[in-house]
Amino acid sequence: MAALQNTLALHNCSPQAIPYPTVFGAQFLSVEASLVQNYSQYVPSQIYPNHDSINATNLRFCNVTVTHTHPGQNDTLITQVWLPIAPKWNERMQAIGGGGWVAGLFYVSFAGMAGAVAEGYAAPWNVNLYALQDFASVSLNDAIIIGKSLINSYYGQPPKYSYWSGCSQGGRQGVMLAQRYPNALDGIAASAPAINWPELFGGMYFPQQVMNEMGSYPHPCELDALTIAAIKACDSNDGLADGIISDPDACHFDPYSLIGSTINCHDSNTSIKISKAAAVATEAAWTGVKTSNGSFLWFTPGYEANLTNPQSSPAVTECSTNGTCTGQPQPLGMDWMKLFIKKDPTFNAFNMTRREYEHMFHAGVREYQSIIGTSYPDLTEFRDAGGKMIAYHGLADEVIPFRSSRQYYDAVTAVDPLVHEYYRLFEAPGLAHCNGGAGAYPAGTFDALVEWVEKGIVPETLRATAPSNQSRILCPYPQMTKLNSSTGDEVGFESFYCS
Numbered sequence: 001m002a003a004l005q006n007t008l009a010l011h012n013c014s015p016q017a018i019p020y021p022t023v024f025g026a027q028f029l030s031v032e033a034s035l036v037q038n039y040s041q042y043v044p045s046q047i048y049p050n051h052d053s054i055n056a057t058n059l060r061f062c063n064v065t066v067t068h069t070h071p072g073q074n075d076t077l078i079t080q081v082w083l084p085i086a087p088k089w090n091e092r093m094q095a096i097g098g099g100g101w102v103a104g105l106f107y108v109s110f111a112g113m114a115g116a117v118a119e120g121y122a123a124p125w126n127v128n129l130y131a132l133q134d135f136a137s138v139s140l141n142d143a144i145i146i147g148k149s150l151i152n153s154y155y156g157q158p159p160k161y162s163y164w165s166g167c168s169q170g171g172r173q174g175v176m177l178a179q180r181y182p183n184a185l186d187g188i189a190a191s192a193p194a195i196n197w198p199e200l201f202g203g204m205y206f207p208q209q210v211m212n213e214m215g216s217y218p219h220p221c222e223l224d225a226l227t228i229a230a231i232k233a234c235d236s237n238d239g240l241a242d243g244i245i246s247d248p249d250a251c252h253f254d255p256y257s258l259i260g261s262t263i264n265c266h267d268s269n270t271s272i273k274i275s276k277a278a279a280v281a282t283e284a285a286w287t288g289v290k291t292s293n294g295s296f297l298w299f300t301p302g303y304e305a306n307l308t309n310p311q312s313s314p315a316v317t318e319c320s321t322n323g324t325c326t327g328q329p330q331p332l333g334m335d336w337m338k339l340f341i342k343k344d345p346t347f348n349a350f351n352m353t354r355r356e357y358e359h360m361f362h363a364g365v366r367e368y369q370s371i372i373g374t375s376y377p378d379l380t381e382f383r384d385a386g387g388k389m390i391a392y393h394g395l396a397d398e399v400i401p402f403r404s405s406r407q408y409y410d411a412v413t414a415v416d417p418l419v420h421e422y423y424r425l426f427e428a429p430g431l432a433h434c435n436g437g438a439g440a441y442p443a444g445t446f447d448a449l450v451e452w453v454e455k456g457i458v459p460e461t462l463r464a465t466a467p468s469n470q471s472r473i474l475c476p477y478p479q480m481t482k483l484n485s486s487t488g489d490e491v492g493f494e495s496f497y498c499s
């Protein structure tokens, strides 16, 4: 029996057995198919957002790669679909989102696809090599159509349910699908989404801009000390002293109050005083992007965010052994300004005045909002198609400010006050960008989405567990998670309620 299945799988898993899909405006260039056997990979939840970690072992799947172009656009799009043979296909499709500037088909996507196949899902993704428009939206819908078509030709039936799972760029892609292709998917897990893209990327540079204006760059340990002080000051506002700020709106910590305090720098083991530059930089990273006359432009991360992670934080500085520090802007924001707004790879962003920075910020919004802004607030067609969308967003997210998700949710609510019937946003206190940090991670997000779509079980809460093994529930925004005062010292799921 197993031998027969192998023969069938091999027969179906060949380019000759797979017809080209039909995608409006597309011309298919090639299809490749190969049988992959005994594929094993441990997929930690850090690179499989919305899911728990999974140990994928001895997977057998047909790996199909389709290449297409949109004639006249000189673009090339590559879609890869992994069609499970063992374990057996669960009759669903789970499309996996990208990250950063990458649309898909990088290590996070491949890990997610392995995780999805291990759970029986057929998993497509798409990468676009040339056009921002493909990257922003077109490739997403193409990938879904291609995925469904390949599934239909391989298994002889379309997927019963089609899903999206992504975080960050992958989250933005999910939201874009709900906005522009409301019939494409049954369920979308779109966590910490990089929506409001031009504002996000323009705003990401703001702490660096402020340090440039001062010509003074604090030591990372000064910024870390101020973050620790803010968390200490605001921790108990939520009723639970757990090192996590669960009520960020109640936090109003003043970094200027600590100027001159002596701290111990852990890395160099020296004592230094907190400088005014450190207070100015943290304030910039906490209270929003401001114009030269002080008016608000966009959100920055909250008090809980790690401001000095060299990979991801907005206020990174680097210090030599003689104590001289320089600013280290994130390449994402820098590339945005140089390549997309100024269209000049040699542009020197370190010398901008605040007025020039404001012009840059606004120019990005004007030029790119309609292409990749992903901020269109009317999801009523997605609602009418029966779609469900779910998202978590860490309150300690250092890359994408959690208030960006709030702002979008409020905008969707203004169009349709009953939005919570098909779209829910869960804020995760202490959680960093997509994963990490001290806060609890909701590993069951995707499964909650599937239950909502297929069984109508409304996700009233999400269960989340922290690295310290402390567990809690997350509540759908605008509700807040509150501590149930009747519980004792043991804090767990039952210790919280939503209000």
Ligand SMILES: [Ca+2]
Pocket: 234, 235, 236, 237, 238, 239, 240, 241, 242, 243, 244, 245, 246
């Ligand atoms: Ca707390």
